[in-house]
Amino acid sequence: MLQFVRAGPITESLRIPPALGRLAGTEEGSVHVSDGSAPQGEWVEQMLRLARHGDESAFAELFGHFAPRVKAFLMKSGATASLAEECAQDVMATVWHKAALFDPARASVATWIFTIARNRRIDALRKSRRPEPEDLPWGPEPEPDQVDALVLQQETEKLGEALALLPDNQRELIEKAYFGDLSHGEIAKITGLPLGTIKSRIRLALEKLRQTMT
Amino acid sequence: MIRHHLSDALLMAYSAGQLPEAFSLAVATHVSLCDECRARLESFDAVGGVLLEDCAETGMAEDSFAATMARIKSGAPQPRMVPPAPARGIFPAPLRDYVGGDLEAVRWRPVGGGVRQAIRGRRSCPPTAPPRRGSSTFPAAWQCPITATAAPS
Numbered sequence: 028m029l030q031f032v033r034a035g036p037i038t039e040s041l042r043i044p045p046a047l048g049r050l051a052g053t054e055e056g057s058v059h060v061s062d063g064s065a066p067q068g069e070w071v072e073q074m075l076r077l078a079r080h081g082d083e084s085a086f087a088e089l090f091g092h093f094a095p096r097v098k099a100f101l102m103k104s105g106a107t108a109s110l111a112e113e114c115a116q117d118v119m120a121t122v123w124h125k126a127a128l129f130d131p132a133r134a135s136v137a138t139w140i141f142t143i144a145r146n147r148r149i150d151a152l153r154k155s156r157r158p159e160p161e162d163l164p165w166g167p168e169p170e171p172d173q174v175d176a177l178v179l180q181q182e183t184e185k186l187g188e189a190l191a192l193l194p195d196n197q198r199e200l201i202e203k204a205y206f207g208d209l210s211h212g213e214i215a216k217i218t219g220l221p222l223g224t225i226k227s228r229i230r231l232a233l234e235k236l237r238q239t240m241t
Numbered sequence: 242m243i244r245h246h247l248s249d250a251l252l253m254a255y256s257a258g259q260l261p262e263a264f265s266l267a268v269a270t271h272v273s274l275c276d277e278c279r280a281r282l283e284s285f286d287a288v289g290g291v292l293l294e295d296c297a298e299t300g301m302a303e304d305s306f307a308a309t310m311a312r313i314k315s316g317a318p319q320p321r322m323v324p325p326a327p328a329r330g331i332f333p334a335p336l337r338d339y340v341g342g343d344l345e346a347v348r349w350r351p352v353g354g355g356v357r358q359a360i361r362g363r364r365s366c367p368p369t370a371p372p373r374r375g376s377s378t379f380p381a382a383w384q385c386p387i388t389a390t391a392a393p394s
Contacts, residue, residue, distance in 0.1 A: 083310075087306065093293075094301050094305065094309075095298030095300060095301055096294065096298055098298075098299040099296040099299040100292075102299060108299075111299070112301065115301065115305075116305060116308055117312075119309050120316070124313070124316075133283060134286065134287065134290070135287065137291070137293050137294040138286050138287045138290025138293075139290070141286060141290045141292070141293040142286050145257070148258060149258050153258075155262050156265075157258065157262070157265050157269075158262070158265050158266040158335040158338065158339070160268075160269045160270075160272035160282075160333070161333045161334035161335060182287075183287050183290065183291070186287055187294065190291055201288065201292070202292060204253065204254075204257045205257045205289050207257070207258065207259065209257075209259065210259065211254035211261075211264070214250055214253050214254045214257065215250035215254075217250075217253065220249075222281070222284040222285070222287075222288070225287055226280050226281055226283075227280075229279075229280040230280035233280055234276070237276070
C-alpha cells in the first residue's frame with residue numbers, strides 16, 4: 028500500500044538506490060519529502076483513497092483544495108464566474124469518476140486535474156472537440172511503485188521551483204499560453220522550459236509500464 | 242521506429258488546449274504511437290499543473306460541494322475501474338474515431354495522377370457534448386476539414 032504522508036514521516040523509511048537518487052538530484056540516495064509546504068507532492072494519498080475506496084472524505088479534501096483553483100483557472104481563461112463555478116463542479120465530478128486512471132508515477136494530482144479542467148474549458152469556451160491520444164492499453168499499475176511515484180512528484184515540485192525562477196516576462200508568456208491568451212503561433216516563440224528531467228522520468232515510467240504489461 | 246517527432250511548439254499548444262481541431266487530431270494520433278512525444282507532452286501538462294496549483298483560489302458557491310456530490314450520485318453509476326483496452330487496429334483510437342473505422346473504412350477519392358485523397362469533416366457531436374449556447378454558425382472545424390492524401394503505392 029502506497030502511503031504518501033504530507034508531513035514527511037515517510038522520509039526516514041524510504042531509501043532508494045544511489046543511482047536513482049542521482050537521477051532525482053537528491054543526495055546520499057535518500058528521497059526527501061518536503062515538510063508539507065510542498066505544493067505538488069501532496070494529494071496523492073487522497074487520490075488513491077478515492078480511487079480504491081470511493082472515500083468521500085478524501086474527495087472533500089481534494090475538493091477544498093482544487094475546486095477553487097480550477098474555478099480561478101477557468102475565470103482567467105475567460106469564463107464568467109457562474110460558468111466557471113458550473114464547470115469546476117463538473118471537473119471535480121470527473122475527478123471522482125476517473126480516479127482510477129490517475130497514475131502517480133506519471134503525473135502530480137495538480138497536473139492530472141489540470142488536464143481535466145483544460146478539456147472542460149475547450150468544451151465550454153471554444154465549443155470544439157479535442158481528440159485525445161489513445162490511452163496506453165492498460166491502466167496504472169494496481170500498486171504503483173512508491174519510489175517512482177515519489178520521484179515523479181518531486182520532479183514536478185522542482186519544475187514548479189524552476190518556473191518560479193524564470194524571468195517575469197517569460198513566466199507571463201507561459202501563463203498566457205495556458206490561460207488561452209496566446210495563439211499557437213505565438214506559443215512557438217516560448218523556448219527554454221526546464222522540462223528535461225521530468226520528461227526523462229515520465230519516459231522511464233512509460234517504458235516500465237510497457238515492460239511490466241507486455 | 243518513429244524518426245520524425247512533434248515540435249515543442251505543437252506539443253505545448255496542444256497541452257495548453259490552443260490547437261485547432263485538425264492539428265489536435267494529428268498530435269493525438271502521433272502521441273498514441275510515440276512514447277517519446279507522449280513523455281514530452283505529459284511534461285508540458287506538468288507545466289499546466291504547476292500553473293493550476295499557483296492559481297489564487299476563487300471562492301466556490303456555498304453549496305458547491307453538496308451540489309457536486311449530488312451531481313456525482315445522480316449520474317449513471319460508473320464502475321470505478323480502468324476501462325477495457327479498445328480493440329486494436331491499424332489506426333490509433335483518435336484517428337479511428339474520425340474515420341469511423343479502421344483503414345478499410347477510409348473513403349479514398351482519386352484526385353488525379355494516381356493520388357488519392359480522403360477529407361474528413363468534423364464527426365458529429367458526441368451525445369454527451371453540452372448544448373451549444375446561442376451559436377448559429379458552424380463550428381470552426383467544419384471550415385477546416387481534415388485531409389489525408391495517399392500517393393500511389
